[in-house]
Amino acid sequence: MALTKAELTDLLFENIGLNKREAKEIVECFYEEMRTALQNGDGVKLSGFGNFQLRTKPQRPGRNPKTGEEIPISARRVVTFHASQKLKSMVEANYRGESNIN
Amino acid sequence: MTKSELISRLAERFPQLLAKDAELVVKIILDAMAKSLARGERIEIRGFGSFDLNYRPSRVGRNPKSGEKVHVPEKYVPHFKAGKKMRELIDSSHKQHGLFDQATG
Numbered sequence: 449m450a451l452t453k454a455e456l457t458d459l460l461f462e463n464i465g466l467n468k469r470e471a472k473e474i475v476e477c478f479y480e481e482m483r484t485a486l487q488n489g490d491g492v493k494l495s496g497f498g499n500f501q502l503r504t505k506p507q508r509p510g511r512n513p514k515t516g517e518e519i520p521i522s523a524r525r526v527v528t529f530h531a532s533q534k535l536k537s538m539v540e541a542n543y544r545g546e547s548n549i550n
Numbered sequence: 551m552t553k554s555e556l557i558s559r560l561a562e563r564f565p566q567l568l569a570k571d572a573e574l575v576v577k578i579i580l581d582a583m584a585k586s587l588a589r590g591e592r593i594e595i596r597g598f599g600s601f602d603l604n605y606r607p608s609r610v611g612r613n614p615k616s617g618e619k620v621h622v623p624e625k626y627v628p629h630f631k632a633g634k635k636m637r638e639l640i641d642s643s644h645k646q647h648g649l650f651d652q653a654t655g
Contacts, residue, residue, distance in 0.1 A: 450600075451586040451593040459578050464571050474564060478579055479598040481559045483636055485551040487643045492551045497580045498628070504644070525644035526637070527599075529630030538588040539603065540625045 453479075486527055498531040553580075587628050599632040 453475050460471035482492050482500065492500040503526050510521040553576060561572035583601070586593050593601040603626040611622040632640070
């Protein structure tokens with residue numbers, strides 16, 4: 449079981465006075481806004497959760513693992529996520545059985 | 551972009567949403583995501599990416615100030631992997647930008 453947009457939509461429907469269609473649209477928009485910011489080269493900082501940053505990587509040599517043939521991996525820009533201290537602590541505490549998450 | 555900027559953007563796009571409800575939307579989504587990971591359950595958002603937990607075995611670390619050895623217990627840490635659409639959009643908008651930068655010298 450994984451958390452998906454469908455569960456998030458249900459949560460908004462249950463907790464805020466929105467109909468299902470609106471709740472679904474808002475969940476879409478939430479992720480779309482973050483993606484747009486990142487696409488424009490702007491990092492996203494969500495206090496208490498974590499930060500999304502952009503990294504540009506230079507071209508580097510790679511290999512086709514099947515044939516062993518050398519092929520360059522082109523320069524690219526990628527997104528990285530750094531979990532906040534709060535999120536890391538939540539995950540660790542729960543793993544050690546120190547917290548009760550309902 | 552910060553959390554409050556994200557809240558403002560959502561409030562702009564959904565005029566039917568009260569300002570405090572836009573704030574609540576962001577809080578509900580982020581809380582659900584954090585709780586899901588804390589429970590050891592992964593998150594899968596189509597078009598955005600997925601969040602998983604990675605295992606870190608226990609190790610002997612050092613207090614950087616005193617140089618003293620400390621035992622760091624095994625743990626799990628959150629990990630994000632961008633989805634295909636996200637990867638493509640992030641990289642292609644950068645490449646267009648790069649060409650533009652070169653063209654303007």
